Amino acid sequence: MLTNKVHLSDYEKRYQVRVNTSTSALNNHVRFGENGFVTYKENNGGYNGSQQQEGGIISYTYREMPIIPVYDVSGVNFGGGYDGPNGEPLGNGSNPYAQAFRQTQAEGTNAHFVYVEGSIFAEADLGKYFLARTSMGGRLYNQYYWNLSYNPYEDFESHGNANGNSENEQMSSNYNWTNTITYKETFGKHKVQVIAGYEQKGNAGRQFSASNTNLFSLDPNYVQLGDGKVSSPPTSLIYQPTATESFFGRLDYSYNDRYIIGATVRRDGYSEFFPGQQWGTFPAISAAWRISQEDFLKGVSWINDLKIIGSYGAAGNNGNVSSNNAYSAYNSGFGSSYYGITGGTPLQQGFYNSQLGNPKTTWETDKITNVGFTGSFFNHLDLDIEWYKKAVSGLLFQASLPATVGNANAPLVNVGDVQNKGLDMSATYHTRFSQDLTFSATLNVTTYNSLITKESNSSNHFDTGGNRDGSIVRDQVGEPIGEFFGLQTEGIYQNAQQVSSLPGYGGAAPGSFIYKDVDGDGKITSNDRTFIGNPNPDFTYGLNLSASYKKFDISMVLYGSQGNKDWNYTKYWTDFYGTFQGGKALALYNQAAVIVNGQNTVPNAILPAAAFSQDMGSSANSSFYVENGSFLKCRVLQVGYTFDPNLLKAVGFSKLHLYVQATNLFTITKYDGLDRELVPSVSNQGGQGSQTQSAAFGIDYGAYPNNQRQFIFGANLSF
Numbered sequence: 001m002l003t004n005k006v007h008l009s010d011y012e013k014r015y016q017v018r019v020n021t022s023t024s025a026l027n028n029h030v031r032f033g034e035n036g037f038v039t040y041k042e043n044n045g046g047y048n049g050s051q052q053q054e055g056g057i058i059s060y061t062y063r064e065m066p067i068i069p070v071y072d073v074s075g076v077n078f079g080g081g082y083d084g085p086n087g088e089p090l091g092n093g094s095n096p097y098a099q100a101f102r103q104t105q106a107e108g109t110n111a112h113f114v115y116v117e118g119s120i121f122a123e124a125d126l127g128k129y130f131l132a133r134t135s136m137g138g139r140l141y142n143q144y145y146w147n148l149s150y151n152p153y154e155d156f157e158s159h160g161n162a163n164g165n166s167e168n169e170q171m172s173s174n175y176n177w178t179n180t181i182t183y184k185e186t187f188g189k190h191k192v193q194v195i196a197g198y199e200q201k202g203n204a205g206r207q208f209s210a211s212n213t214n215l216f217s218l219d220p221n222y223v224q225l226g227d228g229k230v231s232s233p234p235t236s237l238i239y240q241p242t243a244t245e246s247f248f249g250r251l252d253y254s255y256n257d258r259y260i261i262g263a264t265v266r267r268d269g270y271s272e273f274f275p276g277q278q279w280g281t282f283p284a285i286s287a288a289w290r291i292s293q294e295d296f297l298k299g300v301s302w303i304n305d306l307k308i309i310g311s312y313g314a315a316g317n318n319g320n321v322s323s324n325n326a327y328s329a330y331n332s333g334f335g336s337s338y339y340g341i342t343g344g345t346p347l348q349q350g351f352y353n354s355q356l357g358n359p360k361t362t363w364e365t366d367k368i369t370n371v372g373f374t375g376s377f378f379n380h381l382d383l384d385i386e387w388y389k390k391a392v393s394g395l396l397f398q399a400s401l402p403a404t405v406g407n408a409n410a411p412l413v414n415v416g417d418v419q420n421k422g423l424d425m426s427a428t429y430h431t432r433f434s435q436d437l438t439f440s441a442t443l444n445v446t447t448y449n450s451l452i453t454k455e456s457n458s459s460n461h462f463d464t465g466g467n468r469d470g471s472i473v474r475d476q477v478g479e480p481i482g483e484f485f486g487l488q489t490e491g492i493y494q495n496a497q498q499v500s501s502l503p504g505y506g507g508a509a510p511g512s513f514i515y516k517d518v519d520g521d522g523k524i525t526s527n528d529r530t531f532i533g534n535p536n537p538d539f540t541y542g543l544n545l546s547a548s549y550k551k552f553d554i555s556m557v558l559y560g561s562q563g564n565k566d567w568n569y570t571k572y573w574t575d576f577y578g579t580f581q582g583g584k585a586l587a588l589y590n591q592a593a594v595i596v597n598g599q600n601t602v603p604n605a606i607l608p609a610a611a612f613s614q615d616m617g618s619s620a621n622s623s624f625y626v627e628n629g630s631f632l633k634c635r636v637l638q639v640g641y642t643f644d645p646n647l648l649k650a651v652g653f654s655k656l657h658l659y660v661q662a663t664n665l666f667t668i669t670k671y672d673g674l675d676r677e678l679v680p681s682v683s684n685q686g687g688q689g690s691q692t693q694s695a696a697f698g699i700d701y702g703a704y705p706n707n708q709r710q711f712i713f714g715a716n717l718s719f
């Protein structure tokens with residue numbers, strides 16, 4: 001059956017000019033060069049994580065009732081859930097088509113970006129053994145963002161929202177200036193290299209934004225900030241300039257290319273930490289032993305090369321801590337801090353605490369240990385195996401504060417220590433079966449174990465990753481980072497006798513969830529919450545296959561993750577009748593409990609009985625939302641053909657390779673969501689780039705899928 005389909009497209013236009021030059025002087029003893037590019041980009045979309053929320057377009061595709069049409073009977077106005085001011089029988093979802101149309105087709109959002117990036121360098125040979133080098137790189141960035149907001153007349157909750165316009169402009173710059181002097185010399189079988197350097201980095205910028213509402217026209221040619229009613233006064237924001245200063249040195253030594261050692265030390269300072277906390281010292285050392293060159297292995301024919309390697313090093317992370325992080329700040333607002341001291345008017349200006357400072361915040365230190373070997377065997381097998389341990393001390397994270405401190409923004413603090421360890425393994429087999437047939441296969445496996453070893457909070461934990469029922473994640477000492485925390489479901493109450501005989505909670509009734517009494521006190525409370533799922537995989541793996549036969553070639557890239565759990569928050573909307581009216585899953589019809597005369601008549605029910613009230617415990621954060629997130633995905637499959645160069649010479653070509661490529665050809669998974677590779681949520685975890693995103697992941701709020709299947713036909717042509 002053929003159906004009419006409408007495709008709403010977002011877009012991105014990108015134009016780029018790149019230049020690279022280099023030259024030399026004094027018989028090539030002095031060299032200069034530069035590289036740079038200018039990029040202009042325009043789009044109407046954004047980061048996919050912005051769809052990771054209950055109010056995103058993807059979420060509304062399942063929140064909106066399927067009986068609501070895209071357009072109403074006029075065929076002109078959008079259909080929606082608004083049915084008058086006194087009811088909500090059609091739910092509080094929005095028409096996803098209308099949202100997408102207004103953003104992509106009706107010029108609702110338009111963003112322009114200009115990047116000017118590049119670097120220059122100069123280096124000179126100082127005698128035979130010394131090299132001096134200086135380089136300066138940087139970026140100038142300008143963004144202009146323009147957005148039209150339309151009156152969503154078709155929606156229930158936002159039916160009365162006025163139209164509007166908002167504009168935002170940002171400009172920023174950064175630079176990186178590095179200076180080094182290198183000494184290099186060979187003494188017989190001894191090789192020595194010493195590097196000393198100094199580096200500066202800086203960032204600065206500002207932005208301007210304003211918005212208005214109640215425009216008489218939404219024609220983009222007539223929309224101006226001066227029209228309509230001011231909804232947000234013009235705001236100018238200066239990005240406090242930041243600076244990083246570093247001194248570093250490195251020593252490399254090898255004997256006969258058999259014994260190799262390297263040592264590095266850095267002294268880094270960051271301007272945004274409070275005086276006394278700004279500087280950190282970070283050393284590192286590495287060693288390697290090419291054991292295959294030892295006499296006792298030279299006669300082993302199946303070992304082509306074998307090297308034992310090890311390293312230990314510390315690296316500093318400043319977490320992009322802002323300039324006001326160390327200081328407490330106060331603000332004033334008519335609706336928040338003005339007060340009638342005498343009990344009436346006039347109101348007197350007051351101030352409130354808007355930011356809590358922490359002058360003790362300092363560098364997060366990552367201490368990394370690696371031990372392993374790399375080798376080549378049997379002329380066909382390359383093998384790398386490495387054990388690693390990463391110990392993060394002074395983890396930077398926004399402080400978790402009790403409600404008693406008010407609404408002041410919490411600072412970033414060094415909340416604790418985290419340890420990650422595992423194995424990195426890579427094996428490549430390559431062979432030529434004949435003159436015409438070759439084959440290669442590479443398998444990569446990484447095991448991963450995360451553990452929080454220390455927290456500075458008195459409670460020994462902090463919670464993050466919020467939803468309508470509270471926090472999803474608890475990061476606690478002795479547990480992996482990002483682990484899900486909630487009640488453990490153990491089935492459905494079948495009748496009133498079972499309700500009275502098992503530990504219960506307020507609202508428990510036949511047809512509601514049974515929760516595990518973790519603390520054994522005979523009742524279900526918040527103290528029965530426990531760890532119910534780890535989003536960290538046991539291991540990830542990839543397999544790259546390639547083969548060629550005469551002029552034909554084929555390649556495949558497979559990638560997988562095993563042992564991780566995902567939190568499918570979309571089921572809050574679709575699998576419970578009592579949350580919000582809207583689109584519901586078929587499981588609510590055929591897999592929910594049905595209570596007749598106090599007895600459940602669906603023995604294999606996995607969902608609570610339909611009820612208007614949530615007191616039955618249906619939507620509480622629990623193991624019900626936790627699913628197996630393991631998957632195997634075919635990222636790329638490509639088949640190609642290379643034409644004989646002798647045939648191409650007649651038409652002026654030196655090479656022609658034609659190929660057909662399929663991406664995301666298949667995914668094997670038990671996860672119920674659209675795509676189990678979940679990007680972090682901007683709306684629920686502190687904004688893009690926020691430190692909280694790294695502590696709450698594997699949560700599906702309504703993610704935009706990145707597994708679209710594509711078929712690409714292409715050609716590589718050389719003249």
